[in-house]
Amino acid sequence: DAKTTQPPSMDCAEGRAANLPCNHSTISGNEYVYWYRQIHSQGPQYIIHGLKNNETNEMASLIITEDRKSSTLILPHATLRDTAVYYCIVWLAQTGANNLFFGTGTRLTVIP
Amino acid sequence: SAVISQKPSRDICQRGTSLTIQCQVDSQVTMMFWYRQQPGQSLTLIATANQGSEATYESGFVIDKFPISRPNLTFSTLTVSNMSPEDSSIYLCSAGTVPRELFFGEGSRLTVL
Numbered sequence: 001d002a003k004t005t006q007p008p009s010m011d012c013a014e015g016r017a018a019n020l021p022c023n024h025s026t027i028s029g030n031e032y033v034y035w036y037r038q039i040h041s042q043g044p045q046y047i048i049h050g051l052k053n054n055e056t057n058e059m060a061s062l063i064i065t066e067d068r069k070s071s072t073l074i075l076p077h078a079t080l081r082d083t084a085v086y087y088c089i090v091w092l093a094q095t096g097a098n099n100l101f102f103g104t105g106t107r108l109t110v111i112p
Numbered sequence: 113s114a115v116i117s118q119k120p121s122r123d124i125c126q127r128g129t130s131l132t133i134q135c136q137v138d139s140q141v142t143m144m145f146w147y148r149q150q151p152g153q154s155l156t157l158i159a160t161a162n163q164g165s166e167a168t169y170e171s172g173f174v175i176d177k178f179p180i181s182r183p184n185l186t187f188s189t190l191t192v193s194n195m196s197p198e199d200s201s202i203y204l205c206s207a208g209t210v211p212r213e214l215f216f217g218e219g220s221r222l223t224v225l
Binding site for chain 1: 145154204215
């Protein structure tokens with residue numbers, strides 16, 4: 001079962017930063033936080049992942065709280081193409097660990 | 113990054129028939145999964161495809177209904193057996209090498225009449 005809680009929907013103005021929260025209060029010490037997004041009718045797209053430290057790549061930044069019980073995905077300058085369902089996933093990420101479960105995600109709508 | 117190809121991309125099938133979906137990865141991966149996504153819903157994990165052995169199924173999914181093969185590190189198939197309209201969904205293959213990211217195919221959209 002999914003181990004994360006996300007708001008069902010959010011709006012963001014085009015050009016502004018989109019901050020998507022995720023609660024994972026039961027995360028264990030060796031579980032990673034992964035973020036994916038799914039644009040309508042496409043397969044999920046990997047965005048970013050992290051264990052303890054904040055991470056940044058060309059798509060987004062991931063901020064993980066010190067106690068690791070929550071995280072925030074930041075899209076620094078949202079565009080209309082960022083409209084999608086965003087999934088926060090907690091995953092052990094070890095061979096033989098098959099608990100990669102998707103929750104209900106956050107539907108982000110970027111408004112012109 | 114890994115590129116995942118699924119065939120067929122879509123199909124319309126008759127009730128009671130079976131359909132096999134293929135998943136090909138362009139590089140060797142340690143993990144492969146199969147998911148189902150019903151209209152308007154999130155992804156539900158069906159099973160982990162294990163190379164050279166029986167797949168590991170999640171609660172609510174059984175081998176007789178969803179037989180899975182994974183003969184090598186780059187290929188897997190999912191069969192949807194004895195289909196009914198309730199099986200109409202998008203079926204997605206994902207693959208990757210831990211602890212890096214998993215990649216997803218574009219899905220196979222199945223409609224059962």
